[in-house]
Amino acid sequence: MFDFLKTLIGSAPEKKVSLAFEDVPAFLDEKERQVKEILSCEVEEPMRSIKNASASLQLTVNTISGADQNPETHPRIKSITKNSLPLFIKAMNTSLAKELPDNDPEAFYAGAVENVKGCLNAVRGQGRYLQVAFPEEMKATKAGIDAVGHEINAMTKALGKYKKQADRIGAARAAHTALADAKKDRAHSFEKEERYLARIAEISSRLDEIVQETARLQADPSLATLDEERGKLAGLAREREECLRRYTSLTMTMSHVFRKAEKIAAKKHLAKEVHVIRDAMELLSDHEVAAAEPCTATLAAACPVVEKMVADSEIVLKNREERTVFAEPAKYAGEVSQLCARYYSLEKDSRVAEEGLLSHPVLSRLQALGREKEQLEAMRTREEQQVSEVRAWRSDLDASLPRLEEMLVKKMEEMAGETVQFVPADPV
Numbered sequence: 001m002f003d004f005l006k007t008l009i010g011s012a013p014e015k016k017v018s019l020a021f022e023d024v025p026a027f028l029d030e031k032e033r034q035v036k037e038i039l040s041c042e043v044e045e046p047m048r049s050i051k052n053a054s055a056s057l058q059l060t061v062n063t064i065s066g067a068d069q070n071p072e073t074h075p076r077i078k079s080i081t082k083n084s085l086p087l088f089i090k091a092m093n094t095s096l097a098k099e100l101p102d103n104d105p106e107a108f109y110a111g112a113v114e115n116v117k118g119c120l121n122a123v124r125g126q127g128r129y130l131q132v133a134f135p136e137e138m139k140a141t142k143a144g145i146d147a148v149g150h151e152i153n154a155m156t157k158a159l160g161k162y163k164k165q166a167d168r169i170g171a172a173r174a175a176h177t178a179l180a181d182a183k184k185d186r187a188h189s190f191e192k193e194e195r196y197l198a199r200i201a202e203i204s205s206r207l208d209e210i211v212q213e214t215a216r217l218q219a220d221p222s223l224a225t226l227d228e229e230r231g232k233l234a235g236l237a238r239e240r241e242e243c244l245r246r247y248t249s250l251t252m253t254m255s256h257v258f259r260k261a262e263k264i265a266a267k268k269h270l271a272k273e274v275h276v277i278r279d280a281m282e283l284l285s286d287h288e289v290a291a292a293e294p295c296t297a298t299l300a301a302a303c304p305v306v307e308k309m310v311a312d313s314e315i316v317l318k319n320r321e322e323r324t325v326f327a328e329p330a331k332y333a334g335e336v337s338q339l340c341a342r343y344y345s346l347e348k349d350s351r352v353a354e355e356g357l358l359s360h361p362v363l364s365r366l367q368a369l370g371r372e373k374e375q376l377e378a379m380r381t382r383e384e385q386q387v388s389e390v391r392a393w394r395s396d397l398d399a400s401l402p403r404l405e406e407m408l409v410k411k412m413e414e415m416a417g418e419t420v421q422f423v424p425a426d427p428v
Helices: 002-009 021-066 075-096 105-124 126-130 135-218 221-267 271-285 292-311 320-327 329-358 361-416
Strands: 016-020 419-423
Touching (some): 021 075, 021 105, 021 135, 021 361, 075 105, 075 126, 105 135, 126 135, 221 320, 221 329, 271 292, 292 329, 320 329, 361 419
Parallel strands (some): 016 419
């Protein structure tokens, strides 16, 4: 029978909301306005009743404040009442004096709850000592508090329903924001990729120009003379290295013998000779090749001292190198000075030749192009890495969009209580 009736009547049509994604904020704003309006209507009467009940409670408190005690009341009760009454009145007035905003139901509710709590604390505190002295008034006070509490309970239900709906609207708004942000980020990712690709194209174009210019310069006839210049520079470097090797060999031999001579002179307290020999040792042991002029003067002063010690058999020459050098110390001292002069001359010639190579216009341009090419290739690698990263990031974002849209639909349907379907926005 039921199935038959159902067939005749038909099922209720499904409620459906169709709107464009861009219209969601306005739709939610309207829903928020509606639930606030409903709340205002539902709490209008309880709010008015709370104000009236609070005003009535204030009159009761004022009555207690001005009431006289029964003359037959026990003296102890009178004493307690005298001490408790001002504190009770002050606590009640403080609670009831708090303003309750008419235009904000939630703030009104919170204020009313706070007021009732303050009144209850006053009744349970100092008010309990006034029960005997003012039984009717205290009974009326409790009734007034109960009246306010009853209306607060009426507001609680309306506010609970409003809060539930407001939370759903907030959840739908948050879901829309998350999806909108994701879509914006996706659009921005394409803009970023376009900028990176434009820079890559610009860099690649410049690198092609560098390759072409380099090939043209490398075919320049003037580069043929550079091989001769490079050979000359290499020859100077080899000669300088040989000069340094010979200088090092002679000065090491001399220094070893000078060290023996310095010890002998110090032992014999020959201050002048010690000074002369030490000067020679310091000059020859320096990590830089000595200048020719001071080297000539220093060795001319030191060699005769050492030569005499050798002649007097105070110094024993232990190897062939020492015997060769100090057989004719003046000759080898002169060679060391010549080596100093030659070394610095070769160094100067090498520097001039190298500067000549570096200043060659074609070579200078090739080197500049090489440096630019290296920098541009590093920049292009970085830009390509940026493209890879932004594409990978967008791929992750694309994967999240269906989930975000599904979440938005779910939150919208929970909020609206209807099936929600997104449709393309109308063309402008």
